[in-house]
């Protein structure tokens with residue numbers, strides 16, 4: 277039994293933080309950010325991560341022609357839950373108004389959606405589940421140090437979701453390769469957040485984002501290529517069979533390097549990119565990109581799609597999926613985020629004051 281995506285949806289908060297906005301309070305420029313990353317703007321959320329996940333999930337469930345009560349399992353992948361106990365998937369379940377079904381979190385950084393799809397596939401293949409909701413959502417703006425220009429310009433908030441159902445053997449998820457380069461985990465780490473943190477020390481509340489962009493860049497290109505080839509190999513397919521690549525959206529230069537190494541330099545239109553609008557939304561990036569690829573008609577019936585990813589961990593992953601015949605949603609959902617009176621720039625002001633001047637500035 278294969279795991280087939282039958283519904284898809286996204287949710288991006290309305291607040292847009294442009295490169296120019298950031299250049300207004302930090303030593304950077306629109307030109308630097310565009311040329312080094314490909315990012316033009318990102319979203320800043322006024323609601324919790326699980327609310328972004330909820331709206332994307334309602335849209336995915338409607339697209340599958342289902343009701344929330346038809347779902348028999350929830351997987352929520354995120355590195356930015358608003359609460360640790362209980363898990364965020366239970367908060368999503370409550371918002372959806374469903375009762376009793378299993379709800380689990382997966383935290384695997386930017387590879388979270390591919391990891392989660394592999395788990396959903398396993399649950400469906402064993403016959404214990406029939407319709408699993410897989411949501412990827414992030415409110416990464418919570419973690420950003422607005423004085424750290426190398427990382428602050430990269431990330432954004434958003435959500436994407438998919439309904440995964442049992443389908444024919446030759447459709448859906450054909451292969452998934454998962455890995456982790458834990459020896460280099462400190463290249464992207466927030467070491468002072470979690471049950472190991474110093475709750476009472478002088479730096480309590482000040483999150484430290486350890487970030488080595490160049491190390492991540494090199495490893496990302498290498499791993500996304502090798503796992504893509506490995507996943508295709510397992511599926512008995514090759515790169516020439518691939519109709520569309522939907523990569524994790526971290527940096528346009530990473531995506532271009534991966535595309536070039538995989539032989540897509542002359543087929544750039546077959547490599548989907550939307551990071552210019554959202555930056556790196558980590559676990560949300562692939563389901564958000566998949567939804568937009570479908571909305572833009574880039575996913576053709578029967579297409580072979582490759583999804584390479586790399587992220588905090590440092591996790592690496594790639595999956596190969598054969599799309600079914602339906603590329604249009606069955607229904608749409610009326611659910612929307614609550615409106616927000618504040619601009620994205622206003623939404624980050626308190627965090628910016630705190631990052632610059634410490635706790636006294638925001639008391």
Ligand code: ACO
Nearest residue numbers: 304308312386425426429489490492493496526527586587
């Ligand atoms: N504005 C202006 N200058 C900047 C900025 C900025 N926002 N950030 C860094 N610089 C400066 C640096 O200080 C450095 O100046 P120096 O030469 O005087 O020291 C210069 O620009 C070059 O810095 P590099 O780090 O060499 O820049 P690089 O071209 O490697 O790009 C970047 C940096 C964009 C972070 C890149 O390495 C990258 O995208 N890496 C991937 C990281 C990532 O996306 N991680 C997310 C999670 S993992 C994942 O999703 C794959």
